[in-house]
Amino acid sequence: MKNNLMAAVAVAIALFGGQAAAQTCANPLPIVSNVPVSGDTCTAANSLPSYGGTTSAQNEIVYSFVAGPTPPTYGDLLIAQTGGFAGSAGGVFLLPACTASTDPIAFGVVGAPLSVSTSGITPGQTYYVVVTADPGGPAAGCGQFTITPGYLPVSLQKFSVE
Amino acid sequence: MKANVMMKTLSLAVLGLVGVSFAGASMAQCPTNPAAPDGPWSSKSVLGGSIAITSPGLNATTCKMDASITSTAFGSAFVRDNTPTAETRYRAAFLVDVDALTGLNSIQSVRLLSVNTDTPYLGITEALRVSVSGNLAGTAKVLGIVAGCEGQPSNLCSNTVALPATGTQKVQIEWVKGAAGVVRVWLNNNTEASPNLTLNGNTNGWAVDFATMGLSNPSPNFRTVQTNRVVKFDEFDSRRTTFIN
Numbered sequence: 001m002k003n004n005l006m007a008a009v010a011v012a013i014a015l016f017g018g019q020a021a022a023q024t025c026a027n028p029l030p031i032v033s034n035v036p037v038s039g040d041t042c043t044a045a046n047s048l049p050s051y052g053g054t055t056s057a058q059n060e061i062v063y064s065f066v067a068g069p070t071p072p073t074y075g076d077l078l079i080a081q082t083g084g085f086a087g088s089a090g091g092v093f094l095l096p097a098c099t100a101s102t103d104p105i106a107f108g109v110v111g112a113p114l115s116v117s118t119s120g121i122t123p124g125q126t127y128y129v130v131v132t133a134d135p136g137g138p139a140a141g142c143g144q145f146t147i148t149p150g151y152l153p154v155s156l157q158k159f160s161v162e
Numbered sequence: 163m164k165a166n167v168m169m170k171t172l173s174l175a176v177l178g179l180v181g182v183s184f185a186g187a188s189m190a191q192c193p194t195n196p197a198a199p200d201g202p203w204s205s206k207s208v209l210g211g212s213i214a215i216t217s218p219g220l221n222a223t224t225c226k227m228d229a230s231i232t233s234t235a236f237g238s239a240f241v242r243d244n245t246p247t248a249e250t251r252y253r254a255a256f257l258v259d260v261d262a263l264t265g266l267n268s269i270q271s272v273r274l275l276s277v278n279t280d281t282p283y284l285g286i287t288e289a290l291r292v293s294v295s296g297n298l299a300g301t302a303k304v305l306g307i308v309a310g311c312e313g314q315p316s317n318l319c320s321n322t323v324a325l326p327a328t329g330t331q332k333v334q335i336e337w338v339k340g341a342a343g344v345v346r347v348w349l350n351n352n353t354e355a356s357p358n359l360t361l362n363g364n365t366n367g368w369a370v371d372f373a374t375m376g377l378s379n380p381s382p383n384f385r386t387v388q389t390n391r392v393v394k395f396d397e398f399d400s401r402r403t404t405f406i407n
Binding site: 045046047048049050051052053054055056057089091093099100103104105106107109134135136137139 | 267268269271272273293295296297298299302303304306307308314315316318319320321322324379380381382383384
């Protein structure tokens, strides 16, 4: 019983510890079709001080996906605020590279989803989904959110038959 | 050049007329080219953009510089001042009117002022930059301030200053080199002791060798949406240390 409990604690540390670290450009979280993801930018860091020319002093959480073969249409990314963001607003940005010098190619807010289909994405390229508070708002802006992605086909990276 | 003296005064009201009274001056007294040999700026870059000297200026002055991005593919419309030389302290002030940039949102950004080094440090050439962008809703504008800051994420420090809804804005920046360096920003504020924004960080790897004023590095969405919209500039002044009233 004790061993089971310790194992559970170890798993929990691995999961949540990994999650805390894995939300920056260096180690983004995955985002896949039709699987909502939730987070809290208040517990994140400001790992990207700018998105290209857009100054971003707010904390952010970074997800990524590799665009698959061009489908009939990509789904949208819907953002919902579930708490916080007082005096600000939650936003989701799509970046073709995860650097402070990269301009976003699209963004979405509550009520106006990020349209992946119209963002001119290239199959096979990695894209970064950055969730943050309004860069035009206070630097301390942060909150809790859920992102609901639509159809985001991913490229097949490896395949084997055994 | 002596320390703590005016580095450069480039009022666009007096382009080509320094030392000359311009009471009752007319548009004919404004040079058509802001850069040498006609104007006081060292050079200009106009590629996918437009620069025009127009009358009147922004502060009961005679002339101002109108800059716009005219291409959706790329764009620059700025003038360059090569006066600084490995400066360890740098102040600059200018007037700007961005009212024509309607609906500016968070993915529409453009540089207004870029303070640069000739010897990039950590891959960063800009000791300091001032950009304008909007909020998510496209209903408010902010000045974005980004400075080289060793040890911070991406080796940059950043923050924003909210712009009033309309009108001519007076922007003043101060950049100080040092392991405990500092960047200060005043917006429509003549109280030196109370800057609107202060960034603290390690700026020791950079120095100021030149500055550009105008429109540069427009984001893709800025180029698409804000094409041909004019941003007005006037009364640029740069110094080493003295506050610019």
